[in-house]
Amino acid sequence: MSTTPTSAEQPQVGTARVKRGMAEQLKGGVIMDVVNAEQAKIAEDAGAVAVMALERVPADIRKDGGVARMSDPNMIEEIIDAVSIPVMAKSRIGHFVEAQVLQSLGVDYIDESEVLTPADEVNHSDKWAFTTPFVCGATNLGEALRRIAEGAAMIRSKGEAGTGNVVEAVRHLRQIKNEIAKLRGFDNNELYAAAKELRAPYELVREVAELGKLPVVLFSAGGVATPADAALMRQLGAEGVFVGSGIFKSGDPAKRAAAIVKATTFFDDPKIIADASRNLGEAMVGINCDTLPETERYANRGW
């Protein structure tokens, strides 16, 4: 298992430090969903720190229905060749063979994603078995720590992708932040019971209590459609932002992408966010999450 080693005599790849360290380099940045090389270039031009290569953005996955799977390797390779920034791609939850394929293609991060149709209703993939690092979604602290125990090197919220509505991502980030704050107040005796309640390994619970944060980077994902949305997630404690349908389902993707990048860096400066928000054209229309049937809620996928 790739736990953090001390000092390496021979070069070592795929260590926890190298995987988690990659996510540290993405902090303060925006990771954008793209479906082809042209969109990937627009994202890179706008200042994205990475792109997520997928066949359909979540808004279209919702509209089209059916089983959503890993993207065509050709399409992923075209995107890898088109840009110089890191490229991520999604595997289905528990579909470790899709993850093996993505690793063989040379993607820089694998998102074991609830946006695709889960392949296993009990188990997530064993992420320690890979050299490529994984990002996973979480709605609360226990879920985040279970994913980290399985080897996730980065965590993101599980806001309802493809809705253009940040309400769920806000809920997840607040939940994780509040649960961490609560742990900070516990003494050592209480941490064992807390671990049991969180259904997470005690060692990770203690580490979070000591650090006051997750041991890996935490991003927001799901529902960001405007510069102010991105800045909101940053002010709520997200260290960076994934933007899915919000960019390429809007009127002027290049302009909106650049505006979201600016607002993510200057998330605490309302004047800059105001300037970034001017004349962006149509935002994506969006869906109200309380009208979404339970069966269409992606956040319920994964456990």
Next chain:
Amino acid sequence: MSTPTIGVLALQGDVREHLVALAAADALARPVRRPEELAEVDALVMPGGESTTISKLAVLFGLMAPLRERVAAGMPVYGTCAGMIMLADKILDGRDDQETVGGIDMTVRRNAFGRQNESFETAIPFTGLAGDPVTGVFIRAPWVEAVGAGVEVLAEVPAADGPDARIVAVRQGNLLATSFHPELTGDHRVHEYFVRMVEAAGR
């Protein structure tokens, strides 16, 4: 000189880890995102991150010109990974429109060690640091392909595909750059080395 104030360029990247490492090395550390914040610091760290993003934001928010002025006026700067690219006079495999601050007479190849699956850590002897080798954490890391006469090479790693060594740490005057990320290791000796450079420059 009293305790130096060292900024960390906070447009994007692993800013927090550098702030922690600088504080542990007895400097006053603070994030820098604006020209007026840059004017208040004695020295600067340019962190790891995505160099294309950092470069773009530095241009957009009016930091590129003041950064070049401060570097030309002798401000000490330490760049890691993307920060090394920012300090290079010349880059290879960058975006066509990618601007750097420059200052070190070197050619740096971006993502030279490969993609994330090739990212690695290894022990590296570092000239000027006592004790054990440092642990170099290389993440989609650049290497230095060529240096000018005034540049001191501080660390190298063996090339995977031949007899050559790859240059991964350099110093020229008050400018320091590493391909790797000491801020991710908890070993603060490289930051201490930089703080000593800053103190020497202030005397």
